[in-house]
Amino acid sequence: MSEQTCVIVGASHAGTQLALSLRQGGWDGRIVLAGDEPVKPYQRPPLSKDVLSGAKSQEQIPIRPASILEKAGIELVLGRRVESIDRSRKILYMEDGEALGYDKLALTLGAYPATIPLTGSDKQGVHYLRKLADVQQIRPFVTEGKSAVIVGGGYIGLEAGAVLRQLGMTVTVLEALPRVLQRVTAPAVSRFYERLHGEEGLWVVTSALVTSIEGEDRVERVHCADGTQFDADLVIIAVGVLPNTQLACHAGLEVEDGILVDEFARTSDPDIVAAGDCTRHFNPIYRRRVRLESVQNAMDQAKTAAATLNGNPEPYHALPWFWSDQYDVKLQIAGLSQGYDNIVLRGDPKTGRSFAVFYFRGEQLLAVDAVNRPGEFMVGKKLLLAGATVDKNKLTDESIPVKTFLDVGTL
Numbered sequence: 001m002s003e004q005t006c007v008i009v010g011a012s013h014a015g016t017q018l019a020l021s022l023r024q025g026g027w028d029g030r031i032v033l034a035g036d037e038p039v040k041p042y043q044r045p046p047l048s049k050d051v052l053s054g055a056k057s058q059e060q061i062p063i064r065p066a067s068i069l070e071k072a073g074i075e076l077v078l079g080r081r082v083e084s085i086d087r088s089r090k091i092l093y094m095e096d097g098e099a100l101g102y103d104k105l106a107l108t109l110g111a112y113p114a115t116i117p118l119t120g121s122d123k124q125g126v127h128y129l130r131k132l133a134d135v136q137q138i139r140p141f142v143t144e145g146k147s148a149v150i151v152g153g154g155y156i157g158l159e160a161g162a163v164l165r166q167l168g169m170t171v172t173v174l175e176a177l178p179r180v181l182q183r184v185t186a187p188a189v190s191r192f193y194e195r196l197h198g199e200e201g202l203w204v205v206t207s208a209l210v211t212s213i214e215g216e217d218r219v220e221r222v223h224c225a226d227g228t229q230f231d232a233d234l235v236i237i238a239v240g241v242l243p244n245t246q247l248a249c250h251a252g253l254e255v256e257d258g259i260l261v262d263e264f265a266r267t268s269d270p271d272i273v274a275a276g277d278c279t280r281h282f283n284p285i286y287r288r289r290v291r292l293e294s295v296q297n298a299m300d301q302a303k304t305a306a307a308t309l310n311g312n313p314e315p316y317h318a319l320p321w322f323w324s325d326q327y328d329v330k331l332q333i334a335g336l337s338q339g340y341d342n343i344v345l346r347g348d349p350k351t352g353r354s355f356a357v358f359y360f361r362g363e364q365l366l367a368v369d370a371v372n373r374p375g376e377f378m379v380g381k382k383l384l385l386a387g388a389t390v391d392k393n394k395l396t397d398e399s400i401p402v403k404t405f406l407d408v409g410t411l
């Protein structure tokens, strides 16, 4: 066994994967996985789904069973924040002042919820939704017949709203922009989700600028700029996330809306890699720098980072994908739609709960949003990875099975 120590800061999807891939790839020194949450690494997506609903407990959502981490000899240091990095001496300082030396360092620090300046946001019953501890605080406010207001109509806000609605709460989603999911989907998809939630009895209000939260001790109502107000026993603020870059910034690493990493997940320090939500990297498929917030990116980039630390660098070349569950609707997204100028629909988003949107820039396929359409998702992924061209007129024709498109083009 070598004397080398790798410390990984951030014990979640990226950190856990990095630790395991590092060991599997031959690292025979110490691996320390350090995280500030006081619990073993758990999956984050169920927080706004099965954990919020009560269908799953903390024990049912480990990222990997504890025995696997133990078997791989990964030392967990939990519930303590890493406060600073002294790069010249290769030492980390914990919040209690303890020093921890490293030979190689990995930063998998994730993201934290964006806040909006609102009077009253410190009242009881007002919450963010990022960590298990957040859901544990939210759950006592979930009561049938009571009212919940979700500030923000992005994926997390809509997922949480769907769960609370299914638990019998009166739910209002207040979105500042003219449509939900505006930053990430085409208008057709936004309109579909607004209709879906309406059918389930949840009220979506768009162009709603929240100005204050009121109540004695606990939250009682939410006010908007146009004078409207909404009763609320629970408020969840879900207005996006920001990358955790403070630690890297103070250590003098290059940061630009995310810790900058190259295709091998290396930061500007050759002994430090980074992966997951906290990073910004160049995506060779879209030929631009991106910062992604997804389990896929966290896991795949972590594997790249581990290979780099093991001395077997392989460039990161993965197609981004994501999913969201709301009611009986599974949305699967392949690729990145930003920059599209035309779309092709398979199925009708105005009726029913199953359709797919193919996003193009000119003739180039950029992304696919598949709503209860696993076939379109799978085919879209393959087309995107191959950079294949598709006949748009045929694509819209539902009498042609979607798998047919794998036989044509450049696959």
Ligand SMILES: Cc1cc2nc3c(=O)[nH]c(=O)nc-3n(C[C@H](O)[C@H](O)[C@H](O)COP(=O)(O)OP(=O)(O)OC[C@H]3O[C@@H](n4cnc5c(N)ncnc54)[C@H](O)[C@@H]3O)c2cc1C
Residues within 6 Å of the ligand: 009, 010, 011, 012, 013, 014, 015, 034, 035, 036, 037, 044, 045, 046, 047, 048, 080, 081, 082, 083, 108, 109, 110, 111, 129, 130, 131, 156, 244, 247, 275, 276, 277, 278, 292, 293, 294, 295, 296, 298, 321, 322, 323, 324, 325
């Ligand atoms: C409610 C919710 C639902 C989601 N649903 C989906 C979904 O359906 N599909 C999907 O693909 N993605 C989903 N995501 C996003 C996905 O969970 C993230 O992309 C993923 O967790 C990123 O993993 P990560 O390891 O990079 O960062 P994180 O999971 O954010 O983990 C970073 C960890 O580092 C810790 N940390 C930060 N700073 C320090 C420090 N200084 N010292 C010690 N520890 C530190 C943090 O506390 C955290 O535990 C969801 C996220 C949330 C919050």
